[in-house]
Amino acid sequence: MTLHLYDTETREPRPFTPLVPGVASIYLCGATVQGEPHIGHVRSGVAFDVLRRWLLAQGLDVRFIRNVTDIDDKILRKAEEAGRPWWEWAATYERAFTDAYRHLNVLPPSAEPRATGHITQMVELMQRLLDAGCAYAEGGDVYFDVRGFPDYGRLSGHRLEDVHQGESAGEFKRDPRDFTLWKAEKQGEPSWPTPWGRGRPGWHLECSAMATAYLGESFDIHCGGMDLVFPHHENERAQSRGAGDGFARTWLHNGWVTMGGEKMSKSLGNVLSIPNVLTQVRPQELRYYLGSAHYRSILEYSESALQDAAAAFRKIEAFVRRVDDRVGPVGVGVWPEQFAAALDDDLGVPAALAVLHGTVTEGNRALESGDHAAAAACASSVRAMTGILGVDPLDERWSADGAGADAGPATAALDSLIVEQLEMRTRARAEKDWAVADEVRDRLAAAGIEVTDTPEGPEWALRADGTDSRGAS
Numbered sequence: 001m002t003l004h005l006y007d008t009e010t011r012e013p014r015p016f017t018p019l020v021p022g023v024a025s026i027y028l029c030g031a032t033v034q035g036e037p038h039i040g041h042v043r044s045g046v047a048f049d050v051l052r053r054w055l056l057a058q059g060l061d062v063r064f065i066r067n068v069t070d071i072d073d074k075i076l077r078k079a080e081e082a083g084r085p086w087w088e089w090a091a092t093y094e095r096a097f098t099d100a101y102r103h104l105n106v107l108p109p110s111a112e113p114r115a116t117g118h119i120t121q122m123v124e125l126m127q128r129l130l131d132a133g134c135a136y137a138e139g140g141d142v143y144f145d146v147r148g149f150p151d152y153g154r155l156s157g158h159r160l161e162d163v164h165q166g167e168s169a170g171e172f173k174r175d176p177r178d179f180t181l182w183k184a185e186k187q188g189e190p191s192w193p194t195p196w197g198r199g200r201p202g203w204h205l206e207c208s209a210m211a212t213a214y215l216g217e218s219f220d221i222h223c224g225g226m227d228l229v230f231p232h233h234e235n236e237r238a239q240s241r242g243a244g245d246g247f248a249r250t251w252l253h254n255g256w257v258t259m260g261g262e263k264m265s266k267s268l269g270n271v272l273s274i275p276n277v278l279t280q281v282r283p284q285e286l287r288y289y290l291g292s293a294h295y296r297s298i299l300e301y302s303e304s305a306l307q308d309a310a311a312a313f314r315k316i317e318a319f320v321r322r323v324d325d326r327v328g329p330v331g332v333g334v335w336p337e338q339f340a341a342a343l344d345d346d347l348g349v350p351a352a353l354a355v356l357h358g359t360v361t362e363g364n365r366a367l368e369s370g371d372h373a374a375a376a377a378c379a380s381s382v383r384a385m386t387g388i389l390g391v392d393p394l395d396e397r398w399s400a401d402g403a404g405a406d407a408g409p410a411t412a413a414l415d416s417l418i419v420e421q422l423e424m425r426t427r428a429r430a431e432k433d434w435a436v437a438d439e440v441r442d443r444l445a446a447a448g449i450e451v452t453d454t455p456e457g458p459e460w461a462l463r464a465d466g467t468d469s470r471g472a473s
């Protein structure tokens, strides 16, 4: 099966065939750097990092652009309220996002253009739109004329008569459904020169100009959160197509992270910042959690779901480390065909994880029965699969910046001691020597280690509050 991706525009899964053979070009709308990132903000970065890794694994040269929106109403307002320069505000939160992506092992983009660095390209695009009769300049503002682009609404399914741009009504707008390309200079705000006067760009214009500057007039995939379908992506598409560019051939949108059934959002106050979550779980566990749902589904946050995901990751990690410890260094092997089939089906991560956990179970059984070759094969396959998902437990990245640096090896060391105890208990039980079996269990309990018998064998966990290391034997 070839990779199929669900395209928002055509509303169906479509086979992925790169425009230029051997090269995949992807644009992801990045952050508006106005505040500390919450876990909802980075979901798109994580979800489409899996896409990128999967395309890289097919041998494609992946050009992945994720922009930074560093000029925006909210940035200006918040910086002013704090009495700080707007550019310092933007730079501060750009670093916060960069840190979050790095902690989560999201590959750095091929380029990360800032809006303020691409004003020239935006002016050129506006000129082309004016020449094509899709835009008008009035009083220093420049607007897109939606009636001048008959295909408007195709991406989101909006009918022209129902369009509400959700932006303040520009003084010179000829039709309320038109949207702003460029805003005339306001007193005290940053501005750049254009043939129509000084001002600053509208958000939609930025992405069209940057995507085209780096990826060309046509490119393969445009990604972003589902709330960007309208108006942001509808407007990006209108601008670029209106100017005569092919623009994105496929559109992918990820679902929200929700909390209490509502979009995690600063204005609702139901947000969890990345540093906050990283006090509860390690970065690799958070990455596993954020990437574990299908990218198009809602990910409803709960502490127990986060802890369950962390425990599931630790099970994978404990297995790989145990093989590394007992059998020898685990290399990166090959993934099973079902894993590839799952990802080829619109990045079906949940089905891919089922294959991954099946391999861990099989590997644990092999290790228990002394079949080291089979265990090693499973472990190397597990590394291959987790590598695609960005959560390879042995990836040096996890200890590179000290984030959770000691937890992995400590878990592994503890695991190897506990596993010996559990094996002694399993043998005692097989011989119906209940006294020895109970003694082992009591000894572990006294050390704060809880043992649970599961169909896949005994599992252990540190008692405490459930946030500690766990493993399976």
Ligand SMILES: Nc1ncnc2c1ncn2[C@@H]1O[C@H](COP(=O)(O)OP(=O)(O)OP(=O)(O)O)[C@@H](O)[C@H]1O
Residues within 6 Å of the ligand: 029, 030, 031, 032, 039, 040, 041, 042, 043, 044, 224, 225, 226, 227, 228, 255, 256, 257, 258, 263, 264, 265, 266, 267, 268
């Ligand atoms: N809960 C979420 N789940 C997934 N993506 C999100 C979530 N919240 C925001 N995003 C993404 O992050 C980007 C910025 O979104 P937005 O400014 O709406 O979020 P916010 O910072 O929580 O602000 P607000 O409170 O105004 O909603 C968008 O691309 C959006 O798709």
Ligand SMILES: [Zn+2]
Residues within 6 Å of the ligand: 028, 029, 030, 207, 232
């Ligand atoms: Zn964008």
